[in-house]
Structures are given as structure tokens and as C-alpha cells.
Amino acid sequence: MAKASTVYDVAAHAGVSIATVSRVLRRPADVRASTREKVLASVWELGYVPSANARGLAARRTGVLGLYFPNLDAMEELDDAEFHGSGLVEVVRDMPDSGLVRPPNLYFDEVLRGSELEAWRQGFALMVGVGRGAFPADMVNDIAGRVDGMAVLAQSVPDAVLEHVSRRIPIVLIAGPRRGDDYDHVSVSNAAGMDALTTHLLDVKGVTNFAYLAGPEDSPDGAERFDGFRRALENRGLDPDASPVLRGGFSRQRGREVTTELVNTGMLPRALICANDQMALGALDVLRAHGVGVPSDVIVTGFDGIEAGSTASPRLTTVRQPMVDLGRAAMRAMLSRLEDPKQPPISLRLPVKVLLRESSEGPPS
Amino acid sequence: MAKASTVYDVAAHAGVSIATVSRVLRRPADVRASTREKVLASVWELGYVPSANARGLAARRTGVLGLYFPNLDAMEELDDAEFHGSGLVEVVRDMPDSGLVRPPNLYFDEVLRGSELEAWRQGFALMVGVGRGAFPADMVNDIAGRVDGMAVLAQSVPDAVLEHVSRRIPIVLIAGPRRGDDYDHVSVSNAAGMDALTTHLLDVKGVTNFAYLAGPEDSPDGAERFDGFRRALENRGLDPDASPVLRGGFSRQRGREVTTELVNTGMLPRALICANDQMALGALDVLRAHGVGVPSDVIVTGFDGIEAGSTASPRLTTVRQPMVDLGRAAMRAMLSRLEDPKQPPISLRLPVKVLLRESSEGPPS
DNA sequence: GGATCGAGTGTAAGCGCATACAACGAGCGA
């Protein structure tokens, strides 16, 4: 690493001009085979790796797509304790509530994988940023300066900032509400999914007595799901306002708290509809602890389709979101916009899948 | 996005020179307050976002750290079927083996999160790359040209390529074997962890009859774990070669297959030690299906500490790797190398934690 | 055999920014 070599070094070493070196790397067909090999040999010998900065500057494109997340995991609060463990190994008894579980498989992991996959397929690299700290807007700006386009997760960026950076690069919104026709937008069928699930419980399982465990007030996805729930009831002539609605916070812990309330007040419904899987898992925790049978006494359902729901017992009935596809679709929309900036706004709704499992259906046959 | 504005536009609009614009953004304290505000107003009005390429070129650093993974998920094989679903919602009965489960929470997700966190803390952005396709080396090269330093997951890059790019930027190896003193290296105490777990089984549970479900031949981590297993037996005067060793492939499916063999041949041991959690979960699947009690008849243990292991039933005894910390440590090592290129090679071993759960200990008290 | 053509290569002009250095003016001490 003494001093990274440049096109000039390679050109000198191979006895050609820098333009030829550049051509060998960009459009090898334009160079005579013998020259090409000479240059490649020099590249290898000098350990030459082209600077993406210089290339991007000259070519007016970076070849990078960006993905920006809000900081839902609050990981910045981790301290450094683990780096200073006393020894190499520690043996502990891990009780169900030890808090030793690892960070859950977040929504984001899959969106990220999908994004990376699609970006790669199209020949782009992917840059990720997580909004946290005092100045998330700075991070957005920073990323915006590094990429050819950026996908942004719902509500994670103030409108003003979004508008600012969108003057430089195309922006794609993932999930959340559509914001007018200003940005391309990909999301999933939240309402239709919750509607279908509720309708199944109404029609097939004959449930009429519900409680709804809602997400935080400000979640647009949560709101859409709730709408779907209400719509299903209305379609069957039931009064949607008759079902108690408990406000949660999308966390397992909040699911536990709210369910505990329900148990303590003796107001357990026949079916507990949760706005996401985490809360539903929290509900299962509490119901099991109180000896309430699921689904015999209470049916529990979630939304998202996280892995933990499929290994819980009973396995959790849920609505699976195509999160990987969400990421892929976002990148596609972005590239399509890059190709044709003047096309009309893209707005994509990805289909969801209701997964009926033992928390609503009973033991598998 | 008509045309991204530049320093020149901002300078003209604010009636200052480009140097002043640059200063306002880089070292605001060097500029008189009134000028600063004038410039910032222009920045905002013009939707100016500085080009990281130009900045990086001029400043000779990118402000980006890289993370490179091998493609263990084989996700590129996904096709586009899901994009063409017939409707918005589909309702399906999801049996335990429907294959509808989502991609597992990979090792990588957490390494990635840790990396991003630490990079952010140090004021860097993170770029990720997954090796796949015909020319993974190209991807490595591409990333290397974009970043100030790169962390690489075990065995994912050929030595020659590694050596090539390491002439341009510092490289940190994550997990896997150390390769001489050429690179900085962070890993976990695989052997010590497996040793401690096995020793617990020997001393506390009184197990003497083992079978070992090993990973693929070429996994250095797998080899270290196996060494730990053998070491524990030797330390207690047992013959390590007496325990049958089944070769797996680190996948749940392989775990199932191998365990099925064990069941069919009636050679079930008292304890089945698996080289990772995925295989252990596969073993649990099969044992449950055959009515074999865990841990009453057979004790099962894993390695890694993935989330699915903590929601399985019985919950899986395992050795938890600090994967998030692994990512963080890699970034730290990189930055430390960046600060002082001449310091001696860094080699870090992170501690692991043996988590005793119901698959070895029986029901919680 | 000279004009024409095309493949292959070189020349040179930026791309948008950071920054060393120069320039300038106001405040200061002597």
C-alpha cells in the first residue's frame, strides 16, 4: 500500500498511453489483443485497482445504488462491554427471558438482501445507510452524493430533505404511504392481506369476537392493516367498532404488556389479531404462561411472516410480506427511472400471502 | 434533476468563490457567519448535494468502508415468479415443510449490522458486496476501488485477488483461518466454545456417548469446532475417534438427512453435537418426527446462536457467536490500520458464550 | 499509384471538489 498506482503508472509500465489503459479496462474489444495483454500484465504486476471516484467523476455516474433505513433497532445503544469479556468462553444457562436472544431478523435484512441482489444483477454496487444519531439528514445527504439513485424506507426521511436530494438523484420510497406523485413508490398490499386473513377467520373459523393489537399511531403500514381488518368486518355486516383496539408499538415486549392487560381484565377475545408478528409472539408468550390454549381458547395471528413466527409453537398464522422482493422492486424502479427519467411515476403494490398455521388452525393433519 | 448543481452554481448564486462554498461545507468555522448563511441559503435553494466522487478524488479518501461476503444464500437463483402473482393476496395453508419459510437469518445479517454501526460511529459509510456469478473477483476489485478499506469474510476471495487489492487498501479478514501475518484478522473462539460445551455435557450431564455432525470439509471454522470437541474428550481421557462423525453441509436439510440415517440405522447416541445451529434444527425436525425425546432420549446441541434456535422447541443449546461484534471489530481493526499503517498485524479472537437450553438441560425450572 | 478508409492509438480537455498559497483589508502596536 505504499502508494496506490494509477493509470499513469500502468501506462508507463506498459509503454502505452493512459487512454489505452482505460480502454483495456472499459472496452477491451477496441484494443488490439497484444496491447491488451501487455496492459493487463502491467495492471496485475503493479496491483492496479482503478479509483471509482475518478471514474465516477469522469463518467458522471457512480455505479452505486443507495438504500436508507430508519434506525428501528436502536443498535447504537450497544456499549462495548462485549469486547472486554474476561475470557474466551462463558457458560450460562439461558432462560427463555434471559434477554440473550440475538437481535431479531428484521424486516430490513431481507429488503437489503433483495436490494443487493437486484443491484448486482444490474451491475451496480449497493451502499447502505442507517439513520441514527442527531443528524440523520446529514447521512441522507452524504449517501445521496455517492450514488446514482436511492431507495428510502417509509417515513425515515423528512419531506424537506427528500425533496432536496431528489433534485440530484431519483428517489424510490419503500412501503409507507405514497407521497403524491413526486416519487416512485413500492409497497405491499397491507389492507388486502389483513382483509383476507380476517375474512378467513370470519368465514371459515366462524370467529365473531375479535381484539385488535394495533401498531404505533404513526405507522402508515399499521394504519393500512387496520383498515383491512375493519373492511373485512364491514363486508360481513359486523360493526368494526365493536372490537377492542389496543395500541402497541410493534415490539414483542409491547405485545406482552398489552396481552397481559387483556388476560388480567378477563377480556380475552376468541381471536387476537396483531398488526405484526413481533407483537403476536409477545401475545403467545403471555398466553402460554397463563395456560391459555392457542388456538383452542384464543386464536392469534400476526403480520409480516418473520422467521421466528414459523418456529414458534404453535407456529404463527400470519400474512407474509415479500420483503426480499420489496428491495428488488425498489432497485428496479430506480434503474428504470434512471433509464428514462421522464416516464410517469411508478407505483407498485406487491402481493402478500396469508399463511395459515397452527396458531389459528390447530394441529397439522 | 434537470442537472445536478455544483459548487460553481452555488458560488455564483451566493456571490462567492467556490473555495468559500467548499469551506462552508467542510470547515464552517473558517468562514464568517454572514457569508456562511448566504452560502447555505444558496445550497438549499439550488438543491445542492456535493459529489462524493469529486470530493473523494480531491481529498484522496472515499469515506467508505467495504464489506464483502461469499454467496452462501445462493439467492441469485431466485426467479421473477413472485413479481407476476395473479392477485394481491393468496391464502395458503403453510405446513411445516411447505418451503414457504423465509430465508433464514444468516450469519451475515448481523455481521453487516455490526459493521454498519461501527462504520457510522467513525463517520464512514458502508458498502456491501456479495460474491456470486461467474466473476466474483471483479466484484472485489470494484469494491476495492470504491473504499478506504475492506473486510472480507472467510474464504470468500482467492488469495491472489486478495493480495492484489491489498496493495491499494487495507484488508481485514473475518473468521476463517488466519493467513500468515499478511492481513489483519478477527474471529471467534470456535474451539474453546465447542470444548466448553462438550465438557459441560461430559462433566455435568454425564454423557459419554456422542455423535458429531460436522460441517463441510473445507470450512475452517468447522474444523476448529471439531478440534474443540475432540480436545474436550481427550482431556477427560476419552478416545475422540470412538464417536461417529457425520459430514454435513451446514444446512438444515443436510442435518435432516444425516439424522435420518442415524435413526434408521438405530445408532442414535446420547448426545448429538452439531457443528452449527441449522444442522441441529434439522436434527430436531427428524427426531421429533420419529418420536425421539429431546433431551430425554437424545441431547442435541448447535453452534452459532441463531434466533431460530431460541424459538425452536425444545430451545436449542448452542454456542453463541458474537456476530455483531465480529463486524464491529473488523471495522475497528480497519480504521486502526488506516490510522497507523505500520502497526503490527492485528489478530483478534472474540469470546463466545455457551447457552444451555432445553435441548440439553430439560424443561426450565 | 494516389486517394480512401478503418483499425488502433495518442492528445487533451474536462468531471466537481479540496486546498496550498496569494491577496486583501482591518485592527494593532510602536
Add this chain to the structure above:
DNA sequence: TCGCTCGTTGTATGCGCTTACACTCGATCC
């Protein structure tokens, strides 16, 4: 009052690459 310093701003250069354009030279054509 003169020269000096310090704070503030402008000028000019270069970071490493891509690419339009010019150029060379042997092959082709009439």
C-alpha cells in the same frame, strides 16, 4: 502614521479517470 498580524476570501492547481477528437499507418479501391 507605518508596518505587521490575523481573519477572511479568492486564485489556481491537481486528484485519476473517460472520451471526443486527431492522428498514424497499412490495407483497399479504382
